[in-house]
Amino acid sequence: MMTTTNKPNTAFWIIAVLALLWNLMGLFQFFGVAFMLEAMVEALPEDQATLYTSIPQWYIIVFGIAVFSGVLACITMLIRKKITVVLFLISLLAVLVAQIYWIFATDVMDVIGPTAIAMPLIVIAIAIFLYFYSKGAAQKGWLR
Template sequence: MTTTKPNTGFWIIAVLALLWNLMGVFQYLSTTLWADAIKEALPPEQVALMDALPSWYSYVFAVAVFAGVIGSLLLLIRKKLAVPVLGISLLAVLVQMGYWLFATDVMEVVGMSSVVMPLVVIIIAIFLYFYSKGAAQKGWLR
């Protein structure tokens, strides 16, 4: 398949995807490097939620955000490898957010507002995966 030049929207989405995923890396690093400072600012119930997370949760979080950054960079350099890498990010997001929403008491502790950000993250991860697949099918990726 020959590659074709992507439209302007592709470049806007790829740059926004990278910025979004870099914010995810910042969030990951914040919760790992500055966990104590974050916990000092939270109510005890929320600290208990964070402390009760299994050790694998942090690894899945890392896979989600770092695969997202790599996948976004691959989009920017127009590589088909972006599709499976963003797929890995999506899978990790689904595991991470699914656990957070359904295996913890976050909705009882924080309320229904605790659902908003995880849903936004899931929706964006789904979008980026399927957008990368579409970009590959249109010949924008090599």
């Protein structure tokens, strides 16, 4: 494996900042689910409220692992540390567990419909991209 000491290109910085903003939005969502779920579901129809309030505690913990490791990965990416790759891997694995559960083990398709899986699929795609992008950045020597 060839490692260089090249400085990251402009795209790296744009991706790192956008990734941080994305993960901060995830963190905001996590705090809503973890601490304000009852208030968030008050305006929803009963079947949707039941769907959200029946989420198991382990799911919320995995969601937290996904977003906290994602935010930390973005911060370490901005300061160009190799630990970024490991943090994005942890985030990706947690995202996969959470989103696969949401899509296949809940009634989300019956309650909300097929459009309910759009965001989980986007979240998975972004997590996969960030993991592999960080691996590439490490191989290019952009992360030390």
